[in-house]
Structure formats: structure tokens, C-alpha cells
Amino acid sequence: PGKPRRMVAVRAETVNPGIRKTEDKVVDSVVVTELAKPTTAYCRCWRSGAFPLCDGTHLKHNKATGDNVGPLLLKKK
């Protein structure tokens, strides 16, 4: 498990390890006029237990892997 092994793996890896794997492509829609809160966070790390919403799990993922991903925040104003 040295450097070359890691470099190869990066390119071949999936982003989503487990969410809705029966779907060919996971696309979600938000009708923005229906947003209830001033700010709603949507997951981009594919680790949330509340996907497509962000539940904060990106923090654990970033810490475990050295990654720097975070949510998309939808704001009403």
C-alpha cells in the first residue's frame, strides 16, 4: 500500500458508496418556492443519512479521508 496504489485508486473510485444504488443516476429536484426554512443544506458528500439533505456527516468523511467537501446551501434570501 504505497503511493502508486493510492494514485490509481483515486481515479477509479466512485463518489457514492451506497445511496440508491438501484438507480442508474441519482438526480434530485427541489422546487425552491417550497423551501420551508431560511437556509436548507443539501448533501454533496454522498454520506448523509438524510440524503438528499445534509446531516453533517461530511465532517466525519472529511476527517477520515482528508477531503474538503461540504453542502450546497439554499437560501431564501
Add this chain to the structure above:
Amino acid sequence: PGKPRRMVAVRAETVNPGIRKTEDKVVDSVVVTELAKPTTAYCRCWRSGAFPLCDGTHLKHNKATGDNVGPLLLKKK
């Protein structure tokens, strides 16, 4: 490069290989009242050349890796 090697790599991998790596956590905000188009696609694969917008590169990523990720669609109605 057999099965065990791949399984280990999955858990350790970053989701984002190259976008804004100087930032500790990449968070983007959208003021939804300012959306111009009826539908705007936001990237969740971290491969878009127009990040945080989706430019369709998820298709290439899915094909190359067997992944099933896609964008978040923001719709005005």
C-alpha cells in the same frame, strides 16, 4: 490489484479530487430568488468544470467508475 485492495481504497477515498483544495470545506450558497432559469443543475460529483454548477461531467465519471451520481436540480416551480 485484486478485490481486497479495491475494498480498502473505497473507504479511504476522497470525494473531491481537485476542486478548491485550499479551502478547508467547500460550501456554496444559492439565493434561490436569484435563480435565472426555470431549472438550474448543481454538481454533486465534484468533477464539473463549472462547479458548483453541473456541466454534465457526471456522465463521464459514472461511465468510467460504475458510479451513479447526478446533480441537484433547482426548479423555480
